[in-house]
Structure formats: structure tokens, C-alpha cells
Amino acid sequence: MAGSGLELVTPHGPAGVAVLRFHESTRKETLERFGLHEVPPGSVHLVRPSLDGEVLDEGLLVACPDGSLELHVHGSPALVERLLVGEPSARQSSAGLSLEAAALARVPEAPCSAGARLLLDQGRGHLRRSLVEILARADASQATNLLDHWRLQRFWLKPVRVVLVGEVNAGKSTLFNLMIGEEQALTSSEEGTTRDAVQGRGSLGPWPVEWIDTAGERDDAPLAVERAGQEQARMAAAGADLVLRLLPMDGGQSNHPSPSLGSSLPSPPEVILRSRGEQASARRPSPDAGVALDVLDDPQGARAAVARCVLEALGLPGDWTRTSGQAALYDKSQAEALAAFLGGDSSPLQALLDISD
Numbered sequence: 001m002a003g004s005g006l007e008l009v010t011p012h013g014p015a016g017v018a019v020l021r022f023h024e025s026t027r028k029e030t031l032e033r034f035g036l037h038e039v040p041p042g043s044v045h046l047v048r049p050s051l052d053g054e055v056l057d058e059g060l061l062v063a064c065p066d067g068s069l070e071l072h073v074h075g076s077p078a079l080v081e082r083l084l085v086g087e088p089s090a091r092q093s094s095a096g097l098s099l100e101a102a103a104l105a106r107v108p109e110a111p112c113s114a115g116a117r118l119l120l121d122q123g124r125g126h127l128r129r130s131l132v133e134i135l136a137r138a139d140a141s142q143a144t145n146l147l148d149h150w151r152l153q154r155f156w157l158k159p160v161r162v163v164l165v166g167e168v169n170a171g172k173s174t175l176f177n178l179m180i181g182e183e184q185a186l187t188s189s190e191e192g193t194t195r196d197a198v199q200g201r202g203s204l205g206p207w208p209v210e211w212i213d214t215a216g217e218r219d220d221a222p223l224a225v226e227r228a229g230q231e232q233a234r235m236a237a238a239g240a241d242l243v244l245r246l247l248p249m250d251g252g253q254s255n256h257p258s259p260s261l262g263s264s265l266p267s268p269p270e271v272i273l274r275s276r277g278e279q280a281s282a283r284r285p286s287p288d289a290g291v292a293l294d295v296l297d298d299p300q301g302a303r304a305a306v307a308r309c310v311l312e313a314l315g316l317p318g319d320w321t322r323t324s325g326q327a328a329l330y331d332k333s334q335a336e337a338l339a340a341f342l343g344g345d346s347s348p349l350q351a352l353l354d355i356s357d
């Protein structure tokens with residue numbers, strides 16, 4: 001696995017425990033993948049590695065003093081192989097690839113057809129031509145235009161990640177099922193029904209969305225498994241693009257701690273929603289206490305209200321198309337290189353262009 005950023009440290013073959021090491025250079029994306037931000041050296045975190053939406057196992061992520069991260073999982077060869085083969089940087093490492101080849105390598109991963117078309121265009125050299133022009137003419141407005149579009153179109157390449165949090169029984173799983181359009185999560189009037197985070201794919205207008213339902217919050221969770229689920233919910237929320245906090249109409253606290261896990265990075269934006277909206281006329285909370293949803297009696301209205309909240313909070317238009325054959329950024333490193341160019345340093349941009357087929 002040399003060069004892919006992930007290697008098996010323990011011997012191949014059946015074992016009690018397998019240890020996989022993520023190279024220091026992939027630290028940031030690895031932490032994001034597990035819903036974590038910065039973690040102190042020597043710390044250990046419970047994680048659930050997943051592939052294409054399926055949770056593969058429960059494991060421990062260890063932050064090593066040298067900056068690398070180790071994943072300790074059960075040593076089943078089948079599991080280890082899936083982790084190695086499925087590792088995103090192993091499948092689509094863009095290191096050493098030209099702008100065109102790296103774009104084409106990502107097409108199978110695109111979460112929507114608009115994203116696939118965007119990548120195919122860059123495979124035909126549109127981004128290269130635009131970046132060459134930007135450098136030759138010191139064209140700040142073309143650079144700014146590409147960056148403005150990246151802010152939106154990045155969600156065609158990696159879905160918007162929306163995490164539902166809130167106290168037990170608030171109606172998170174009911175809302176989750178509504179937003180993905182199927183009964184994937186278990187719902188019940190019993191508190192503490194959801195114990196593991198559940199992921200499901202949906203879309204809002206042109207934007208693919210990864211919805212994540214989580215274990216509810218309560219101070220006196222009786223079982224360790226529920227407390228682990230609550231910790232997992234905090235980790236998922238910290239890695240979200242948007243957190244939706246669901247509170248019942250007739251109560252609930254909106255002042256829970258932010259999900260930053262003590263990181264110095266900013267917390268994701270959070271929007272308050274109120275379930276059991278049918279009680280709104282009887283007990284109307286203050287106008288700034290959140291958008292009321294009547295999920296059971298008016299699912300369509302509730303869905304539309306949540307869609308509006310999400311799009312507005314993230315500044316995403318409800319309708320967005322792109323003319324084919326246009327240049328577009330498709331990786332954060334390209335956006336960073338353009339930002340450096342606008343700040344007066346063109347060397348990262350030049351480095352992107354230096355690799356050709």
C-alpha cells in the first residue's frame with residue numbers, strides 16, 4: 001500500500017487484532033472521515049469505519065506521537081482487505097496524477113450525475129486551460145469565479161453532511177426517515193431507541209445529502225452502549241456541514257454544549273427545529289425558538305420546511321445548474337492553491353499544472 005497513505009502494520013492473515021496506520025500526510029482527511037477534528041497525541045477514540053455507507057466494524061483510532069493515526073480493528077482478513085481496498089486515498093489518490101487523470105479517477109465516486117459530468121469535463125482539460133489563463137493574465141476575477149462556484153459545487157462531489165441531534169424521543173429518527181424517503185431507522189415512543197448513528201442518502205434540489213440520525217441525548221443513559229452512541233453522536237456532529245437540533249414543541253433545551261469536542265476548529269452551524277408542531281397553537285414557543293414541524297400529520301410541509309432551513313443555513317440555492325464544457329475545481333487543494341494565488345503566491349497553482357500526462 002506504499003504511497004496510498006494507509007498500510008497494514010500487523011502481519012497478514014487471521015489475527016485477534018489488526019493495526020492499520022494512516023500516514024501523517026492524510027491526517028486531516030482521516031480525522032474528518034471519522035467525524036473528528038484535531039486530537040491530542042496519545043489519545044484514543046472509538047470509531048466505526050464505514051465503506052459506501054455500510055459500517056464495517058467498531059475500532060479504536062490512536063493518535064500517535066509522530067502525527068500518524070493507527071486504526072485497531074478485529075483481525076479478520078476479509079475486514080482488513082475491505083478497509084485497505086476501500087480506503088478513499090488508496091482508490092483515488094491524486095498524488096502524482098495530472099489534473100485530467102485525477103478528475104477521471106474520481107468519476108466512479110461522484111455522488112450525483114452533475115458531479116460526474118463536472119469531473120468528466122475536467123478530464124478533458126477545461127480546468128487546466130482556465131488555470132493556465134489565470135496565471136498568464138494574473139486574472140483575479142476568473143480565479144474568484146472558480147472559487148465561488150467551488151463553494152457550491154463541492155457538494156456535487158461530496159454530499160452535504162447533515163447530522164440530526166437532540167434529546168431522546170424528540171423525533172429525530174422519524175424526521176430522518178422522512179428526509180431519506182424510506183423507513184431505515186427504527187422509531188418508537190420509548191426513549192433511547194437509536195443507539196448507533198444511522199446514515200442515509202437523499203437530496204435537496206440539486207444537492208446530494210448524507211443524513212445522519214444519532215442516539216438521543218439524556219443525562220442518565222442507563223447503558224454503556226447508549227453512552228457510546230451519545231459520544232458517537234457528538235463526533236458525527238463535530239464533522240457535519242450542518243447540525244439540526246430537534247427539540248419537542250413542549251420543552252427541550254437549546255443550550256446544549258457545541259459539538260466541537262474541544263477542537264480549535266469552528267463548530268458547524270446549528271439550526272433548531274421543533275417536532276410535534278401540531279401543538280404549536282396551544283403552546284407557541286418564542287418566535288426564535290425554532291421552526292415547528294408536524295412530521296406525522298403534514299410530512300410534505302415538514303420536508304419542505306427542513307429543506308428550506310438546510311439550504312438557507314448553508315447558503316445553497318434551491319436550483320443550480322452548470323453549463324457543460326466549463327472549468328471547475330474538484331478538490332480542496334485546488335481551491336487552496338487559487339486562494340494562495342489571490343494572496344500573491346502562485347507557486348501552489350504552478351505545481352498543480354506542472355504534472356501532465
Ligand SMILES: Nc1nc2c(ncn2[C@@H]2O[C@H](COP(=O)(O)OP(=O)(O)OP(=O)(O)O)[C@@H](O)[C@H]2O)c(=O)[nH]1
Nearest residue numbers: 168169170171172173174188192193194216276295
Ligand atoms: N405527534 C407527533 N409525534 C411525533 C412527531 N415526530 C415523532 N413523533 C413520535 O415521537 C416518538 C419518538 O420518535 P423517534 O423518531 O423514535 O424519536 P428519536 O428522537 O429518534 O428518539 P431516540 O432514538 O430515542 O433518541 C415516536 O412515537 C414518533 O411517532 C411529530 O412531529 N408529532
Ligand SMILES: [Mg+2]
Nearest residue numbers: 172173193194
Ligand atoms: Mg431515534
